[in-house]
Amino acid sequence: xxxxxxxxxxxxxxxxxxxxxxxxxxxxxxxxxxxxxxxxxxxxxxxxxxxxxxxxxxxxxxxxxxxxxxxxxxxxxxxxxxxxxxxxxxxxxxxxxxxxxxxxxxxxxxxxxxxxxxxxxxxxxxxxxxxxxxxxxxxxxxxxxxxxxxxxxxxxxxxxxxxxxxxxxxxxxxxxxxxxxxxxxxxxxxxxxxxxxxxxxxxxxxxxxxxxxxxxxxxxxxxxxxxxxxxxxxxxxxxxxxxxxxxxxxxxxxxxxxxxxxxxxxxxxxxxxxxxxxxxxxxxxxxxxxxxxxxxxxxxxxxxxxxxxxxxxxxxxxxxxxxxxxxxxxxxxxxxxxxxxxxxxxxxxxxxxxxxxxxxxxxxxxxxxxxxxxxxxxxxxxxxxxxxxxxxxxxxxxxxxxxxxxxxxxxxxxxxxxxxxxxxxxxxxxxxxxxxxxxxxxxxxxxxxxxxxxxxxxxxxxxxxxxxxxxxxxxxxxxxxxxxxxxxxxxxxxxxxxxxxxxxxxxxxxxxxxxxxxxxxxxxxxxxxxxxxxxxxxxxxxxxxxxxxxxxxxxxxxxxxxxxxxxxxxxxxxxxxxxxxxxxxxxxxxxxxxxxxxxxxxxxxxxxxxxxxxxxxxxxx
Amino acid sequence: xxxxxxxxxxxxxxxxxxxxxxxxxxxxxxxxxxxxxxxxxxxxxxxxxxxxxxxxxxxxxxxxxxxxxxxxxxxxxxxxxxxxxxxxxxxxxxxxxxxxxxxxxxxxxxxxxxxxxxxxxxxxxxxxxxxxxxxxxxxxxxxxxxxxxxxxxxxxxxxxxxxxxxxxxxxxxxxx
Ligand code: SF4
Ligand code: SF4
Ligand code: SF4
Numbered sequence: 018x019x020x021x022x023x024x025x026x027x028x029x030x031x032x033x034x035x036x037x038x039x040x041x042x043x044x045x046x047x048x049x050x051x052x053x054x055x056x057x058x059x060x061x062x063x064x065x066x067x068x069x070x071x072x073x074x075x076x077x078x079x080x081x082x083x084x085x086x087x088x089x090x091x092x093x094x095x096x097x098x099x100x101x102x103x104x105x106x107x108x109x110x111x112x113x114x115x116x117x118x119x120x121x122x123x124x125x126x127x128x129x130x131x132x133x134x135x136x137x138x139x140x141x142x143x144x145x146x147x148x149x150x151x152x153x154x155x156x157x158x159x160x161x162x163x164x165x166x167x168x169x170x171x172x173x174x175x176x177x178x179x180x181x182x183x184x185x186x187x188x189x190x191x192x193x194x195x196x197x198x199x200x201x202x203x204x205x206x207x208x209x210x211x212x213x214x215x216x217x218x219x220x221x222x223x224x225x226x227x228x229x230x231x232x233x234x235x236x237x238x239x240x241x242x243x244x245x246x247x248x249x250x251x252x253x254x255x256x257x258x259x260x261x262x263x264x265x266x267x268x269x270x271x272x273x274x275x276x277x278x279x280x281x282x283x284x285x286x287x288x289x290x291x292x293x294x295x296x297x298x299x300x301x302x303x304x305x306x307x308x309x310x311x312x313x314x315x316x317x318x319x320x321x322x323x324x325x326x327x328x329x330x331x332x333x334x335x336x337x338x339x340x341x342x343x344x345x346x347x348x349x350x351x352x353x354x355x356x357x358x359x360x361x362x363x364x365x366x367x368x369x370x371x372x373x374x375x376x377x378x379x380x381x382x383x384x385x386x387x388x389x390x391x392x393x394x395x396x397x398x399x400x401x402x403x404x405x406x407x408x409x410x411x412x413x414x415x416x417x418x419x420x421x422x423x424x425x426x427x428x429x430x431x432x433x434x435x436x437x438x439x440x441x442x443x444x445x446x447x448x449x450x451x452x453x454x455x456x457x458x459x460x461x462x463x464x465x466x467x468x469x470x471x472x473x474x475x476x477x478x479x480x481x482x483x484x485x486x487x488x489x490x491x492x493x494x495x496x497x498x499x500x501x502x503x504x505x506x507x508x509x510x511x512x513x514x515x516x517x518x519x520x521x522x523x524x525x526x527x528x529x530x531x532x533x534x535x536x537x538x539x540x541x542x543x544x545x546x547x548x549x550x551x552x553x554x555x556x557x558x559x560x561x562x563x564x565x566x567x568x569x570x571x572x573x574x575x576x577x578x579x580x581x582x583x584x585x586x587x588x589x590x591x592x593x594x595x596x597x598x599x600x601x602x603x604x605x606x607x608x609x610x611x612x613x614x615x616x617x618x619x620x621x622x623x624x625x626x627x628x629x630x631x632x633x634x635x636x637x638x
Numbered sequence: 639x640x641x642x643x644x645x646x647x648x649x650x651x652x653x654x655x656x657x658x659x660x661x662x663x664x665x666x667x668x669x670x671x672x673x674x675x676x677x678x679x680x681x682x683x684x685x686x687x688x689x690x691x692x693x694x695x696x697x698x699x700x701x702x703x704x705x706x707x708x709x710x711x712x713x714x715x716x717x718x719x720x721x722x723x724x725x726x727x728x729x730x731x732x733x734x735x736x737x738x739x740x741x742x743x744x745x746x747x748x749x750x751x752x753x754x755x756x757x758x759x760x761x762x763x764x765x766x767x768x769x770x771x772x773x774x775x776x777x778x779x780x781x782x783x784x785x786x787x788x789x790x791x792x793x794x795x796x797x798x799x800x801x802x803x804x805x806x807x808x809x810x811x812x813x814x
Contacts, residue, residue, distance in 0.1 A: 088673060122676065164686075165813060183741065183745055184735075186675075236747035237674070238666070238674035245672075310805045313772075313773055316658070317658070317659045322771075335809070
């Protein structure tokens with residue numbers, strides 16, 4: 018099919034076997050690539066005994082998948098997936114950068130990694146040459162060292178092997194930091210020091226497989242497309258529109274650190290005890306004027322370039338380098354910890370990057386820890402002597418390191434908010450789950466629902482197949498642009514959905530047709546193909562295991578805090594109405610074909626041709 | 639009336655490069671009809687994240703690459719001043735790469751000839767997209783007769799070193 022390289026690479030790290038496989042057009046038409054194809058592969062290979070699969074065991078499968086639009090639609094990404102050590106379901110976690118483009122140019126639409134290596138290794142791919150190489154010398158290295166060392170090493174290899182080529186451009190690299198190596202559940206798969214596939218915790222899966230990195234150099238052209246003139250024309254339409262959005266381009270999501278608090282009142286403040294703040298010290302101009310050394314930074318083909326590079330050049334945090342921070346990290350490593358100074362925020366974000374942690378999930382667990390300290394459930398002596406006061410950036414930094422290396426109290430928090438809460442309940446014999454701001458093991462993105470002014474709605478996290486993931490939310494009607502049924506398209510065709518903002522909604526399907534030659538209507542996508550992917554994700558989420566299973570009655574819910582009234586700000590007193598929530602949840606279940614217990618109905622599954630899923634779900638009906 | 643058309647030059651401000659690589663896309667689409675980063679005459683290097691270097695020919699005033707070619711595959715276009723590669727004659731030997739102070743040319747990834755910026759015949763596609771996007775890492779300026787453009791022909795490593803310090807300060811020194 019047009020737009021695809023036509024092959025998927027499979028690497029078994031236990032045996033060292035490297036092979037290549039192909040998918041039938043029918044499968045590609047239905048599941049596209051990225052998240053959709055990941056869900057299909059995982060179900061076919063692991064579905065029957067899903068609840069027995071340990072996400073951090075050698076039996077888990079780790080996927081790096083592109084989609085047909087990767088490299089063509091402006092803003093390239095790669096989708097990382099597998100059984101998630103956070104939700105025990107499947108998350109399609111995308112990461113920006115050239116990796117997917119290099120991979121397609123090397124001749125592969127994706128990589129399936131199975132088994133686990135005995136010693137640390139990395140994969141080096143140059144077109145058809147695929148090698149599993151020793152990584153002992155980079156194991157333990159932080160993000161900055163890992164990227165620098167691997168870039169050097171791989172370029173030297175290329176120069177030695179292909180001396181006549183001229184100067185070799187660096188391969189694209191995905192890697193893990195120390196946190197992934199230590200199987201921390203909030204670890205990311207990262208790129209370029211600062212980019213991350215965060216949701217899902219796939220850094221821990223990569224670490225469990227002792228796969229430190231994948232470096233890929235593809236020297237061929239991107240695959241042939243059905244209609245290049247149309248691709249060019251649609252690209253023109255998209256870029257022209259994006260170029261007019263100068264505010265968005267110039268400040269990216271970083272402009273929200275102040276606004277989402279002050280205006281929409283939906284930013285986590287002190288572990289969501291509040292969602293409002295009016296700290297002008299946190300205005301984006303403070304970040305820009307003091308720290309940004311590059312104002313437009315982006316990845317392959319991106320017209321938005323919403324990233325910015327922040328550097329601290331003086332003072333006690335000198336040497337910190339990170340991107341932006343973007344809104345999510347401004348919130349989770351700032352306001353959520355009672356930190357309102359850009360300098361400390363940049364410092365923490367840089368540390369998180371270096372250790373290979375997810376800023377959202379780790380910020381969520383840090384906030385949770387600090388609230389337990391505030392409530393004197395955890396005391397200084399429980400925290401290895403740390404005084405986890407709100408705003409104490411250095412104490413938070415110390416705890417972050419303990420988490421990444423699983424040292425002392427870090428061992429507990431390295432399990433992520435939800436699992437840490439369960440452990441602490443046992444230890445302290447008191448209910449702390451009510452302070453865990455998560456859904457199905459995944460910390461909730463920094464967009465609250467209480468004020469009703471931000472984009473997610475009351476059921477967004479509770480009913481999502483990716484839990485707290487703010488980039489994949491449940492919405493009514495299910496064809497709403499925010500709905501995960503549409504987000505699945507971005508994650509499956511694999512490109513950055515920021516480049517769809519303000520663009521007519523059908524352009525992505527036109528683009529898909531121009532690249533693949535295949536017609537796809539929104540109706541067919543939402544009501545058949547995406548719905549099918551959703552059912553598979555829901556099925557695996559509910560099967561869960563081995564350490565935890567979700568019961569929709571109990572777990573298709575918001576964290577208790579979201580039912581408390583907002584304590585201050587313009588929306589003071591507002592909260593989620595329990596009755597409305599239950600009503601909307603019911604409506605949602607009906608809309609996506611789930612029974613009153615939240616399990617996909619037999620008839621829904623059969624209509625979508627998922628009879629085998631229906632059979633497996635018998636055990637939880 | 640005879641008007642002397644001034645030649646153009648692509649001025650570069652690496653620190654403004656966003657890394658969008660739209661120039662690679664434009665260049666390869668124009669010359670190859672495909673999106674093909676490795677076959678682009680401009681290549682955006684990123685030896686250090688955030689330190690993107692769009693690397694392309696600077697049209698040295700004495701054209702050492704042209705001089706070095708033993709089969710006379712390289713010539714200078716009199717109108718634009720760009721180096722033109724004769725695909726038929728070029729053997730892909732790499733002598734021009736060695737002669738280039740910036741090691742800028744490279745061999746086509748699937749064919750056996752060198753790739754050097756031809757200024758798109760006077761209408762550089764890379765500059766067009768870079769300007770449209772407002773990054774302005776690449777800008778067209780008039781080429782002066784007696785200016786040492788050759789000093790700009792530097793290796794990616796050299797440019798990266800300087801730029802890393804410019805962007806990251808002391809930490810940059812440490813990283814390289
Ligand atoms: S188009 Fe400009 S900003 Fe983008 S990569 Fe090329 S030189 Fe850099
Ligand atoms: S920069 Fe290199 S390729 Fe260009 S003219 Fe000079 S020597 Fe030749
Ligand atoms: S001027 Fe033309 S040939 Fe030269 S690098 Fe730019 S796009 Fe390529």
